[in-house]
Amino acid sequence: MATDDAGESLAEVGEFAVIERLVAGRRQPDAVAVGPGDDAAVLRAADGRTVVSTDMLVQDRHFRLDWSTPHQVGRKSIAQNAADVEAMGARATAFVVAFGAPADTSADLALELADGMWHEAGLLGAGIIGGDLVSAPQWVISVTVLGDLDGREPVRRTGARPGDTVAVCGELGRSAAGYALWHNGIERFDGLLGRHLVPEPPYGQGRVAADAGATAMTDVSDGLLADLGHIADGSGVGIGLRTDALSADRDALAEAAAALDVDPMAWVLGGGEDHALVATFPQAPPNGWTPIGRVLDGPPRVLVDDAAWQGNPGWQSFD
Amino acid sequence: MATDDAGESLAEVGEFAVIERLVAGRRQPDAVAVGPGDDAAVLRAADGRTVVSTDMLVQDRHFRLDWSTPHQVGRKSIAQNAADVEAMGARATAFVVAFGAPADTSADLALELADGMWHEAGLLGAGIIGGDLVSAPQWVISVTVLGDLDGREPVRRTGARPGDTVAVCGELGRSAAGYALWHNGIERFDGLLGRHLVPEPPYGQGRVAADAGATAMTDVSDGLLADLGHIADGSGVGIGLRTDALSADRDALAEAAAALDVDPMAWVLGGGEDHALVATFPQAPPNGWTPIGRVLDGPPRVLVDDAAWQGNPGWQSFD
Incomplete structure (x- = not known):
């Protein structure tokens, strides 16, 4: 599924040109001071604290490309990270994504994955502000979410009291x-x-x-x-x-x-x-x-x- | 190398017990408000902006376990991310790490990897404040670095002028x-x-x-x-x-x-x-x-x- 699709492969398009396609036309939230295309992104965090969590999804372990479309895999990878930020009482503001895939993966499938990520991030008013694209034997997606507490205290796992x-x-x-x-x-x-x-x-x-x-x-x-x-x-x-x-x-x-x-x-x-x-x-x-x-x-x-x-x-x- | 070492495997120890070993005894920097063990970490960012970058390293593509010790792989994975933050004129303050490995990987090797990461992070006064541990067909390491500009303007790739x-x-x-x-x-x-x-x-x-x-x-x-x-x-x-x-x-x-x-x-x-x-x-x-x-x-x-x-x-x- 990842490899038998028509269209040019990641190797044929080339790393930097694929990244250009993945990034083109995306609208970044206002909080993004420096978006994709530099050594690192810069995100405004007016609260003075940053909430951060990360998850890795491995093909055939966390998703199957004969069950899911790449768009669905993209949505899931963002959603599960955003939920970790929600669980602190915070708001997801931005994501960075590392994506590993075989060199013969269709570039169109990578774009569909990114579209799914942007779709889900859009539900949150968030953006994907950076990433990495590498060669791997199977799809591996690693997402890191950043979030803002907007002045709230984080809700931890440690505060439950008898009677609650x-x-x-x-x-x-x-x-x-x-x-x-x-x-x-x-x-x-x-x-x-x-x-x-x-x-x-x-x-x-x-x-x-x-x-x-x-x-x-x-x-x-x-x-x-x-x-x-x-x-x-x-x-x-x-x-x-x-x-x-x-x-x-x-x-x-x-x-x-x-x-x-x-x-x-x-x-x-x-x-x-x-x-x-x-x-x-x-x-x-x-x-x-x-x-x-x-x-x-x-x-x-x-x-x-x-x-x-x-x-x-x-x-x-x-x- | 990843699989023929003595000692209990990741599967034998179990995900949560391995994570406990990886986290035990680490000294987090003062900027860490909530460290590992919750849904997300919380990092103080007094500057009001967060610098962020991510890189993925795949076994036999970005490192070889017959050339590198896990300690060296850990150091490299942190160093290359920290360099991206340096290149913005900022200071790396914290890392989150997602690690995928076969279930029969020795838990001792995972600990050695984490030791290498902490060694390199220590050179920066930074800490590893969260992560994910999953099953994968080969080692995959995805590191996200967070950094602080301490009031500086980010140095981008776009400002070079003739004569510089x-x-x-x-x-x-x-x-x-x-x-x-x-x-x-x-x-x-x-x-x-x-x-x-x-x-x-x-x-x-x-x-x-x-x-x-x-x-x-x-x-x-x-x-x-x-x-x-x-x-x-x-x-x-x-x-x-x-x-x-x-x-x-x-x-x-x-x-x-x-x-x-x-x-x-x-x-x-x-x-x-x-x-x-x-x-x-x-x-x-x-x-x-x-x-x-x-x-x-x-x-x-x-x-x-x-x-x-x-x-x-x-x-x-x-x-």
Whole structure:
């Protein structure tokens, strides 16, 4: 897919000419003082602090080019990085991207990847302000996001306190359900299939949570139980979830789960890559956030309906 | 080399436990408000602007684990990114790193890589404040550097003016000479062999150049002629070099060049990856900088002793 497309290859066009095509006609946000084309970019950060996170996506590990279009891969790579900034209570302002691909990759596919990245960045009012383009045996995409706290204090994983309400914003289990459908060759459930390829983080809600006094927050990248486990560990607290509070997610997945004869709650609790936000609040969560449990005294652990969860708790890189 | 080492593998140790080992005991600079272990890091940027650049290194393309130790690969990956920040007249303050490797890679080698990165970052007073660790078919290292201008204006590639003096700081041709020695299995010339594995950018000299009024600057990553070509194109000027001004670099390479029966000046003019700095100055260059030519009227081009250079002008990613 990356190599059998018509059109000139990266090698035929040449590194610098490809970069020119990738950069041409893009509109940079006002915060960009120096954009692509120099040794480094310069981004204004009026807050006096910069939020930064990075993720690497490897072909056939984090995406497949027989499932995803390059445009979808581009959107996903930006979205998952932006979600990390949201989870601090900040706003993504800019991205830099390193892209490795075989020399015979069609330059058009690289352009489609960049278009997807710009599409997703555009949803945030952000831009792609720099990058690197190299030869690699397979596609590798490494994105670094920069974000602005706009004067807010960062919401860490360490501040959850017993008695806080645990609440979620965004949908759970869709990406895992979509993966299972793709993996089993089931072509119904277009929405879930698509959601596995392009997550839809609840952009802007990280700041809403911060302003509502969130004491801890993270995005659901490894799975709800795994990511709440990080908050439990970081804050030295227990967390108790109620599955009845997750019934809307379970019900949305019920038909696909029936088609695959699995428990939809396993996707809701264990499925990563949806990049919903989950946070803890001393007061009632803000509009758009659903209470799903409570922070508990006691050792760091996550209980589901007062018991340990028996299923897969989430994703690790080398499984 | 990556896989036959003793010790537990990344898969055996597990993603989160490996990350704990990589992070343990590191001393973060004062500018780090939130370090590794959360969704994103937070770096203070008192200047109100952030300088950012990214590079990807792919095993067997940008480094070989039968030539380099992981420590050397780590140093190189940090150094080449730091040089991009130097070339803007700024100071590297922090790095984020994404690392992809096969699941059977020894965790000890990953730790050695991180040690090398921290060693090089320490030369700058900087820290590694976040990262990602993923499974990949070969080693892939993607580094993003953040830097601070400390109130300076960024020195771009676009400001060179006819009459300016072209000057260089740092050594040229060493990395290319070292590569040729490695490639031909010649085990003398330890200094050059080592310099190919770990470049030595002239840290701090980017700020010196900015303070001395540099009108344009870049680091020598693709080769002196190629990188001066970027300044010529960006500034719309010609550049004339004098090879007699480069005799110290040529002489330092003469013995190795004789062993390989090549022209040492080809390494000086065409060899990349040394990450020396080259800049243009309306006045005399500051101490530590060597004048090597002059900015000319006329079309963007780089002349060597008043003529076009006939050798290889430098590196491109998909050659």
